[in-house]
Amino acid sequence: SAQRPRPRVLLKAPTLAEMEEMNTSEEEESP
């Protein structure tokens, strides 16, 4: 009998703006 596929886990993503903020702060932290 065909097995029902396991439900996939939703990966939470930051918004594009949040991603940019994180990226900017990382760049500022690095020398």
Added chain:
Amino acid sequence: RQVTVQRKEKDFQGMLEYHKDDEALLIRNLVTDLKPQMLSGTVPCLPAYILYMCIRHADYVNDDLKVHSLLTSTINGVKKVLKKHNDDFEMTTFWLSNTCRLLHCLKQYSGDEGFMTQNSAKQNEHCLKNFDLTEYRQVLSDLSIQIYQQLIKIAEGVLQPMIVSAMLENESIQGLSGVKPTGYRKRSSSMADGDNSYCLEAIIRQMNSFHTVMCDQGLDPEIIQQVFKQLFYMINAVTLNNLLLRKEVCSWSTGMQLRYNISQLEEWLRGRNLHQSGAVQTMEPLIQAAQLLQLKKKTPEDAEAICSLCNSLSTQQIVKILNLYTPLNEFEERVTVAFIRTIQAQLQERNDPQQLLLDFKHTFPVLFPFNPSSLTMDSIHIPACLNLEFLNEV
């Protein structure tokens, strides 16, 4: 750590494995340092397929942190490259095309049946097993909108300086120069810094160039259509605004030249199979303005014909063109005040917008319709020039 590439092609399941420490190198070689020319002759949107195959392996081994990290680095890498090349039409097209393709892949292989209707059995085997990337699809969609806006800005910046001289000032119809109203002077040729005039052919050459780049980079046809609809709207708005402000171009002969130029642009759209894009419809106000310059403007019947024809021009715009209309010679009469009053009376029930000029910066909302690919992941070859030997085919 062993970095030998394993090539077991018959067993290749369309996944690419890499060590976490190589993620930065992957993004550098595949995104930030990549030149679109390096990929000429390969399948369009190769970086998007490679990235999907990497995501798929991270999904396959149930490594959510690796998926998060790769998608975040990819998105930041694309943003960085776009910032660096913010006036490069080809580079911007390349990343719009790839970002949309990655978005299409995340839908096509999501496991959501609504996106799987055109998949082959083999493609269905290449769906994600563990993770739902719906939220990342939203981020990629937002990024695609940003890239599209950058692309339009670049194209508009190239075309805008050509529009007035090509559409209103250049005379390509033989013999028309003899029937210009007195006092007509080309503005662009009177500029101190040399001859800035362009002919319509220059606009068409430039649009050919844009179109070729977008097709070569595998940009979705629906997006190409939207780019040209937007560019044609700007040509319409800039030309009409100039016409509404310059007495010497409001003449029968400019109307004739303008109608000819618009027909050349329509012909170009047909030749490039873009006539269904809605681009011609955005030119309707300008088409009507050209006709208005050529119509008779004397009797009540003429007034009625103008009112029924010019339904894409506002009352204010029609009246302004009639007021500015300049007779060609002493045999042609000016438009009378009585005629303009008749027009105003006939149009008073219209609920027209109050502003005279068009907003030439207006942008139509962009849509990215789902466009699944018939390619299967296991058929994709990674060229050596990408320096991605550290990716293992699984």
